[in-house]
Amino acid sequence: MAGGDPRRADRVAEGIRTEVATFLRDGVKDPRVRGMVTVTGVDVTRDLRHAKVFVSVMGTDEERAATFEGLASVAHHLRGSVGRALRLRVAPEIKFTADESVSHAARIEALLAQVRSESGESADGGKAAHGTGSPGADASVAADAESDERPSDDSGSGDR
Numbered sequence: 001m002a003g004g005d006p007r008r009a010d011r012v013a014e015g016i017r018t019e020v021a022t023f024l025r026d027g028v029k030d031p032r033v034r035g036m037v038t039v040t041g042v043d044v045t046r047d048l049r050h051a052k053v054f055v056s057v058m059g060t061d062e063e064r065a066a067t068f069e070g071l072a073s074v075a076h077h078l079r080g081s082v083g084r085a086l087r088l089r090v091a092p093e094i095k096f097t098a099d100e101s102v103s104h105a106a107r108i109e110a111l112l113a114q115v116r117s118e119s120g121e122s123a124d125g126g127k128a129a130h131g132t133g134s135p136g137a138d139a140s141v142a143a144d145a146e147s148d149e150r151p152s153d154d155s156g157s158g159d160r
Contacts (some may be wrong), residue, residue: 006046008048009044009045009048010044011047012044012048012051012053012086012088012092013041013042013043013044013057014042015054015055015082015085015086016042016044016051016082016086016092017039017041017042017053017092019078019081019082019085019086020039020042020053020078020082020094021038021039023074023078023081024039026035028070030070030073030074031070032066032067032069032070033067033070033071033074033120034059034060034063034070035057035059035063035064035067036056036057037055037056037057037060037067037071038056038057038102039053039054039055040052040054040056040092040099040101040102041043041054041099042054042056044092045092048088048090048092049092049093050092050095051082051092051094051095052092052093053094053095053096053097054098054099055071055096055097055098055099056095056098056099056100056101056102056103057098058102058103063124064098068098069097071096072113075093075094075095075096077091078094079091079094080149081090082094093096120144
């Protein structure tokens with residue numbers, strides 16, 4: 001049974017993600033776990049002994065640090081409840097890891113909004129100089145201009 005079902009680890013990981021999310025939403029009593037905590041994913045080893053739970057925590061750096069301390073302290077209790085809920089013979093050891101992808105995406109969105117607002121302030125001159133002012137339309141105009149400049153037959157000077 002060393003090989004086992006390769007999809008079992010994926011099914012167990014999904015079950016752990018659901019159980020941990022439910023626990024964090026309803027059952028966590030540690031006051032250090034505060035702010036918006038989101039379970040973004042779970043990686044489980046093939047032998048199902050270890051689970052790395054990726055969480056995104058919104059808040060200040062102090063709140064994030066306190067939340068991870070609280071999560072580390074409830075991990076043992078959570079291990080038992082996950083094992084019972086998923087009916088596993090051996091419950092995996094749970095380790096919480098920061099997932100920065102959500103905060104990274106939020107930063108990118110904020111930067112894009114800033115660029116949009118800055119381009120909106122200069123939209124009067126920008127639209128007249130660049131056409132419609134929408135990025136998609138400008139890109140299609142640029143693509144049309146490039147296609148007009150290319151030779152129609154490939155026998156000419158192509159990339160070598």
